[in-house]
Amino acid sequence: MLNRISLAVVILGTSVLLLGIFVIYPMSTMIVQSFIYNSKFSLQNYILALRQPGNLIALRHTLEISLVSMFGSTLFGTLAAWIVARTDLPGRSILRTAFVFPFLIPPFIGALAWRQILGPVGYISKIYLAFTGSESVPWNIYSAAGIILVMTMHSYPLVYITALGGLERMNPELEEAAQSSGARIFRVMRDVTLPLMAPTILAGAVLVFITEISNFGIPAVLGYSENYFVLTTKIYQAVAKSFASPNALATAAALSMVLAVIAAAGIIAQRIVLRGREYAVLSGKSMQPNLVRLGVHKAWVLPAAWTLVFVTSIAPVLAILITSLIRAYGLPPTLDNLTLQNFAQVLFMNAAARRGIVNSLILATASATLIAFLGSLIAYILVRTKLPGRDILDFFATMPFAVPGTVVALAMILAWLKPLPLTRIVLYNTIWILLIAYVARYLTFGIRSTAGSLQQIHPSLEEAARICGANWLQSFRDVMLPLITPGLFAGWFLVFMPCLRELTVSILLWSAGRETVGVMVFNLQESGHTTLCAALAMMMLAVLVAANIITRRITGGRLGY
Amino acid sequence: MKLYRTLLILVSLFFTLAAYSGQAIAAPAPKSTGASVPSGKITLYTSVPQDIVDRLQTDYKAKFPAVTLEVFRAGTSEVQAKMAAEKQAGSIQADLVWVAEPSTYEDFKNQGILLKFTPAEANILPSEMKDKDGYYFAGRLINMVVAFNIKANPKPAAWKDLLNPVFKGKLGFPTPVSSGAAEASVRTLADTPGFGWEYFKQFRANGGKQIKNNSAVQEQLSTGELLVGALLDYMIRDSKSKGSPVDYVWPAEGAVFIPSPIAVIKTSKNPEAAKAFVDYLLSKEGQMSMVKLGNFIPVRPDVTGPADTPSLGQIKRLTTDWRAVREKRQDTKDQFEAIFSK
Numbered sequence: 001m002l003n004r005i006s007l008a009v010v011i012l013g014t015s016v017l018l019l020g021i022f023v024i025y026p027m028s029t030m031i032v033q034s035f036i037y038n039s040k041f042s043l044q045n046y047i048l049a050l051r052q053p054g055n056l057i058a059l060r061h062t063l064e065i066s067l068v069s070m071f072g073s074t075l076f077g078t079l080a081a082w083i084v085a086r087t088d089l090p091g092r093s094i095l096r097t098a099f100v101f102p103f104l105i106p107p108f109i110g111a112l113a114w115r116q117i118l119g120p121v122g123y124i125s126k127i128y129l130a131f132t133g134s135e136s137v138p139w140n141i142y143s144a145a146g147i148i149l150v151m152t153m154h155s156y157p158l159v160y161i162t163a164l165g166g167l168e169r170m171n172p173e174l175e176e177a178a179q180s181s182g183a184r185i186f187r188v189m190r191d192v193t194l195p196l197m198a199p200t201i202l203a204g205a206v207l208v209f210i211t212e213i214s215n216f217g218i219p220a221v222l223g224y225s226e227n228y229f230v231l232t233t234k235i236y237q238a239v240a241k242s243f244a245s246p247n248a249l250a251t252a253a254a255l256s257m258v259l260a261v262i263a264a265a266g267i268i269a270q271r272i273v274l275r276g277r278e279y280a281v282l283s284g285k286s287m288q289p290n291l292v293r294l295g296v297h298k299a300w301v302l303p304a305a306w307t308l309v310f311v312t313s314i315a316p317v318l319a320i321l322i323t324s325l326i327r328a329y330g331l332p333p334t335l336d337n338l339t340l341q342n343f344a345q346v347l348f349m350n351a352a353a354r355r356g357i358v359n360s361l362i363l364a365t366a367s368a369t370l371i372a373f374l375g376s377l378i379a380y381i382l383v384r385t386k387l388p389g390r391d392i393l394d395f396f397a398t399m400p401f402a403v404p405g406t407v408v409a410l411a412m413i414l415a416w417l418k419p420l421p422l423t424r425i426v427l428y429n430t431i432w433i434l435l436i437a438y439v440a441r442y443l444t445f446g447i448r449s450t451a452g453s454l455q456q457i458h459p460s461l462e463e464a465a466r467i468c469g470a471n472w473l474q475s476f477r478d479v480m481l482p483l484i485t486p487g488l489f490a491g492w493f494l495v496f497m498p499c500l501r502e503l504t505v506s507i508l509l510w511s512a513g514r515e516t517v518g519v520m521v522f523n524l525q526e527s528g529h530t531t532l533c534a535a536l537a538m539m540m541l542a543v544l545v546a547a548n549i550i551t552r553r554i555t556g557g558r559l560g561y
Numbered sequence: 562m563k564l565y566r567t568l569l570i571l572v573s574l575f576f577t578l579a580a581y582s583g584q585a586i587a588a589p590a591p592k593s594t595g596a597s598v599p600s601g602k603i604t605l606y607t608s609v610p611q612d613i614v615d616r617l618q619t620d621y622k623a624k625f626p627a628v629t630l631e632v633f634r635a636g637t638s639e640v641q642a643k644m645a646a647e648k649q650a651g652s653i654q655a656d657l658v659w660v661a662e663p664s665t666y667e668d669f670k671n672q673g674i675l676l677k678f679t680p681a682e683a684n685i686l687p688s689e690m691k692d693k694d695g696y697y698f699a700g701r702l703i704n705m706v707v708a709f710n711i712k713a714n715p716k717p718a719a720w721k722d723l724l725n726p727v728f729k730g731k732l733g734f735p736t737p738v739s740s741g742a743a744e745a746s747v748r749t750l751a752d753t754p755g756f757g758w759e760y761f762k763q764f765r766a767n768g769g770k771q772i773k774n775n776s777a778v779q780e781q782l783s784t785g786e787l788l789v790g791a792l793l794d795y796m797i798r799d800s801k802s803k804g805s806p807v808d809y810v811w812p813a814e815g816a817v818f819i820p821s822p823i824a825v826i827k828t829s830k831n832p833e834a835a836k837a838f839v840d841y842l843l844s845k846e847g848q849m850s851m852v853k854l855g856n857f858i859p860v861r862p863d864v865t866g867p868a869d870t871p872s873l874g875q876i877k878r879l880t881t882d883w884r885a886v887r888e889k890r891q892d893t894k895d896q897f898e899a900i901f902s903k
Contacts, residue, residue, distance in 0.1 A: 033649075054898065121786045136730075221777075224736060225770040227902045240638035240739045242645030243668035244890055249645055328804035330710075330783025352611070406639075410646045417650035429654065508643045512604075512631035520611075526636055527610035528776045528796045530783070 008472035015377035023440045024396045026415035034253035045254035062230045066212035072152035073208045077159025085167035088291040100561040101313035103157035104544040106501045108217030109537050113316035114150050142226045153312040159204035165490035166200030185292045203452035206270045210263045232404045256403035263402030324534035342535035356517040364499035367438040368492045375446020383454040400440040405504025412437045429511040437505045446491040453487030599834035600627035607659040608637040613855040628834045637661045637741050656829040661741040662819045664886040666697045676825040681840045690820050690860045699820030699860045700842045705746040706816045708792035708809040710785045719813035730768030731788040735775050746817040749881045771901045798856040818878035
């Protein structure tokens with residue numbers, strides 16, 4: 001039997017090793033790239049990239065839209081989580097699911113949907129024009145505001161999911177104490193619940209921030225026509241003509257490093273905010289919290305909640321649904337023009353699309369499970385150990401999510417094209433390269449959602465277990481794991497859903513027989529088959545919803561929403 | 562111990578499966594060296610729409626049952642990025658590359674990644690359909706034309722008609738920063754006497770927009786968000802034939818004529834099968850498939866094109882200097898950006 005110290009070393013060491021192989025090594029190839037100019041080590045790529053005024057403007061745009069949509073998402077996400085977890089609002093169980101829904105819609109599909117709703121000839125725009133008789137609408141979806149709007153609607157579920165996990169395992173006695181001392185419900189929320197929730201809310205907010213700085217789909221659909229570029233669209237332009245300049249990949253790598261550094265700054269900012277405060281609010285006892293009675297406030301909270309659901313979930317899906325049922329794109333949605341032909345064509349004539357759905361399900365399940373394990377162990381190292389260099393681990397684990405998916409894919413090609421050392425095994429052009437890339441890209445979700453939970457657990461619990469004679473593994477398994485389980489499950493779901501619809505990493509790494517559904521949706525759109533694209537996107541959404549329901553059933557409601 | 566065990570099992574399972582899958586991929590090594598019947602596996606990287614390559618794949622399979630043709634389909638930009646990373650990491654994994662326009666192939670040629678060879682029926686192709694140095698050949702022809710929503714009134718007939726104030730704010734051009742065909746078109750118009758950058762300045766002054774790519778122009782013309790714009794002929798024919806409210810004209814000044822080349826990669830491990838695919842694509846049969854499947858105008862004069870399209874010789878075209886497209890890349894991007902950021 002291994003003694004307690006070496007067991008901890010073996011398990012944590014294995015997780016660091018895996019992180020090294022699957023994340024640090026490929027991302028390092030990219031970092032090295034960024035310093036090579038005309039085959040020599042140099043800072044030239046950074047100098048050239050940052051000297052271009054266009055790139056500096058793009059940098060400013062990236063910060064603007066990410067920060068604003070982070071604040072918006074945090075506001076909506078926290079409120080939504082509080083309503084679901086702490087109030088007696090009728091229909092909460094439906095809301096619990098409905099608030100997650102926007103997260104299931106791929107960003108570029110969401111952007112296309114909003115163009116169909118609010119664009120110059122969108123459904124709402126047409127109604128507005130018909131009522132007012134004016135020539136054009138007073139808003140412009142092709143703008144920073146449009147991008148921020150779509151991003152916010154798209155990513156508030158990230159804060160919602162992490163905050164909900166935190167609320168559901170928070171000791172309700174504190175709130176009850178405040179309430180019985182006569183504090184009114186909103187005062188309790190402001191003075192007790194919110195401050196206690198700060199770590200998980202901030203964890204969600206940072207995830208939103210990093211999601212948005214690396215988002216390509218939304219600014220690509222909404223930014224071009226107004227010449228509004230962000231760093232990700234600039235990086236895309238750099239790699240788009242990779243053979244035109246010998247330094248194209250290096251330029252993209254250098255710009256990506258800028259994004260990675262911004263993401264790191266976001267995480268450091270989060271630490272500074274939380275520093276010196278005690279957040280260990282979990283006593284280990286679990287109990288049903290008393291629900292806050294909304295009373296007269298129901299009259300406006302209920303419609304507000306459902307408006308949020310309608311605007312962020314139902315409206316874009318309706319727009320995609322209408323497109324998927326239209327005979328030819330651009331025709332008005334009258335009865336004559338409706339058809340099921342698009343669905344039939346995607347389902348029966350497109351073997352690659354069917355394979356894509358199956359592959360994506362396998363990949364998403366495998367990635368989410370691997371990340372749940374690896375992420376919780378890395379989170380433990382970050383929060384509970386004094387391992388030197390653990391901040392660097394955190395930086396590398398975050399980096400694949402902070403840079404555009406395309407760049408992660410390029411790093412994976414650079415790292416894994418050749419056979420593994422001493423073998424003939426080639427990971428490239430197999431499903432494994434997709435799995436590795438997904439794990440690398442979304443690992444930070446697993447780490448952040450469990451790290452937030454770990455910070456809420458007082459070290460005394462673990463110490464107590466140790467004093468009673470438990471070894472490290474026993475205390476981790478019997479004390480920590482049950483307490484971080486809600487966070488772990490939230491993390492699983494946070495990884496599963498985006499992997500199921502993943503596009504930007506897969507687009508360079510798929511190969512014949514290893515298609516993913518996200519790539520197939522994008523290829524249909526890019527080939528000019530808008531209606532078929534919408535039909536496949538609807539089918540993908542159906543799979544996502546079904547996956548959610550099935551996971552919830554299997555796990556008795558602990559997993560899924 | 563459960564967690565520890567599970568973790569170990571997962572990790573070992575992962576490596577076992579990885580090893581298995583690696584073996585499976587490494588196994589079918591191409592056997593054909595100089596044999597008359599090509600066999601083995603070849604991989605095509607292309608930006609040709611998925612449904613078209615899928616069906617070409619079926620046709621090719623019927624003709625060469627011993628060859629497995631695998632396809633990686635993505636936008637021209639993604640194809641290039643993938644190839645560049647592969648080149649950097651070792652060698653390009655494709656045997657064939659078939660993307661939008663010749664200037665990219667000039668880049669490829671410049672970096673020494675193409676294999677020189679003469680397809681079986683190369684003689685029948687007009688000279689503009691092939692590289693003088695013999696590295697690439699047009700597998701399809703695409704043309705940048707003037708497209709419009711049927712609500713456009715008056716209907717445009719020329720590039721200059723896009724400047725008509727009745728279309729103000731409802732005209733678009735695919736951006737040259739990410740689309741190769743658009744880059745060639747912008748350069749061609751900018752270098753054509755009577756157009757120049759002045760044309761784009763007026764285009765912008767009329768509320769003209771740069772659009773992310775060709776398919777976005779196609780979508781926005783269909784919905785009426787744009788009334789007029791520049792778009793590739795096969796895409797607008799495709800929309801029109803499906804019933805979208807769009808149409809197009811061959812602009813009076815001439816279309817931008819873009820042979821869309823295919824080439825064999827120098828490091829191909831199965832060049833015979835790759836060459837056989839090019840031969841097939843350029844054959845009468847292959848081009849008839851392209852007409853039928855994708856509404857393309859054939860690259861051979863002896864194959865009839867889609868209904869209501871001019872024959873190859875009848876297409877009025879502007880002169881495109883492919884070398885200039887490549888050499889003035891930065892200038893095209895800078896000038897276009899400068900005009901459209903105002």
